[in-house]
Amino acid sequence: xxxxxxxxxxxxxxxxxxxxxxxxxxxxxxxxxxxxxxxxxxxxxxxxxxxxxxxxxxxxxxxxxxxxxxxxxxxxxxxxxxxxx
Numbered sequence: 001x002x003x004x005x006x007x008x009x010x011x012x013x014x015x016x017x018x019x020x021x022x023x024x025x026x027x028x029x030x031x032x033x034x035x036x037x038x039x040x041x042x043x044x045x046x047x048x049x050x051x052x053x054x055x056x057x058x059x060x061x062x063x064x065x066x067x068x069x070x071x072x073x074x075x076x077x078x079x080x081x082x083x084x085x
Contacts, residue, residue, distance in 0.1 A: 001072065006079050007059045019052035022064055046070050052080060 001013040021042060026034035046069055053063045066076040 003053070003063075003065070003074060004077055005055045005058060005061060005063065006077060007061055008055065011055070011058060015055060015057040016063075017054045017056040019054050019062065022050040022052055048075070 002010050003013050003016055004010045005016075023038060026032070026038050049067060049069050051065050051067065053065050055061045055063060062080040064076075064078050064080045065074060067074045
């Protein structure tokens with residue numbers, strides 16, 4: 001499989017490292033149920049998903065990838081901005 005890095009072009013998938021689902025962070029710094037859910041509970045959707053990936057063996061960019069979890073088809077890859085990942 002190949003993924004296209006916006007900075008480096010098409011590369012072998014082995015150059016990339018999965019960083020996790022692209023989830024919205026809860027507001028505030030105090031520990032509460034929203035933070036517990038954000039850190040510990042994950043859905044496992046079948047279908048389209050947005051995820052963070054790192055081009056670990058390349059430029060090091062953090063990428064936001066939209067893909068189908070059933071077929072692994074990649075629909076979009078963009079450089080993450082302000083992701084904190």
